[in-house]
Amino acid sequence: MARYQVGIRTETKILEATRELLAEGGLDAVTLKAICDRAGVQAGSFYNIFTSKEQAIMQVTKEAIQAVDPDPEASGTETLDDLVDAYIRFVTDQSNLARVYLQIAVSSSSDDSVARRFLRHHVRRVERFADALERETDASISGETTEKAEVLLGALDGLAFRWVLDRSFDFARHANFAVAQCRR
């Protein structure tokens, strides 16, 4: 049978609560009790919808990953600046989600499937960056372009990492500097 409206609303409330908790306190803050309290729901209701806590977290995490690469439609036409700006905006505007993004990626030792998801996402990202680079320089596809893209993305991630430690760090300026250096 089709799901009832009230169940769908509950699912939404739970996902919202999970998203907020992740953003506020990272993975450790996301306990079942915390989720249920914030969503105004009991454990039984949670497990009527999700099979595990992990499932809810994964669902929210997927959003975070997708948020890093917005507008997948534009893939193939966007400039390098578009891509970098999108990442800068993700880090500065959705700062806590950005921390979750890094946190989950690093602590993925416990769950290989998460690591694999991140890796796939990263590879796609490198491709988009490499494409944009080639379009810019009118050069032919070469191994060096991919390498350049890999290093640029590494720098962006590393600088985001730096920014998590110290929010007064000027992420945007350094990110743009990295791009300029990449172009040389």
Added chain:
Amino acid sequence: MARYQVGIRTETKILEATRELLAEGGLDAVTLKAICDRAGVQAGSFYNIFTSKEQAIMQVTKEAIQAVDPDPEASGTETLDDLVDAYIRFVTDQSNLARVYLQIAVSSSSDDSVARRFLRHHVRRVERFADALERETDASISGETTEKAEVLLGALDGLAFRWVLDRSFDFARHANFAVAQCRR
């Protein structure tokens, strides 16, 4: 009064066990039981020496941080390649400790003192890299050099991050590529 030898040996065994567990399975693998089992010691002995589990972990973590920047004596004379090679060796040879290094840095939201320690460490590292860069180019100290060093270190951290996700990633090659690009 002076400590008995046996107590000092126990402390060493506990720290060794903690170090091994951190390296093998990351933060999650370091439970009190795991530490005590491996060290061949009971919980009471642990708490006779350390006031908390965190204290033992912190002590080991300090070592990991220091291992990233070897030979602090040479500070002021080493080349950029020396510094980068040291980091490459740290990541590839002490791979699991490298993961802990990243893991702790990102999850330091729960403990500000850890974040501050990492930040201080990072700032010192940037200075050493910037110094080496200046010595290389015979240029005067400028803001751009610091910025370059910050981006290069970001790239190295980001590539290490990448390597944690996929150990078949050629970290050394990309790290050297990043340095080459930095020199241009």
Added chain:
DNA sequence: CGACTTTTTGAGTATACACTCCATTTTGGA
């Protein structure tokens, strides 16, 4: 040896956690 101190033991405590169960209530289509 004998007095004193340090260390060790290991059962025990308190707590937090993810998850289950099922009687009860609510929903929405026929």
Added chain:
DNA sequence: TCCAAAATGGAGTGTATACTCAAAAAGTCG
């Protein structure tokens, strides 16, 4: 209006965790 399916409440389960404590053992030194 009826009723089967869906959703809910909330007490309960099992397990893992960090940490404690008092008594016993072992080390140190005159």
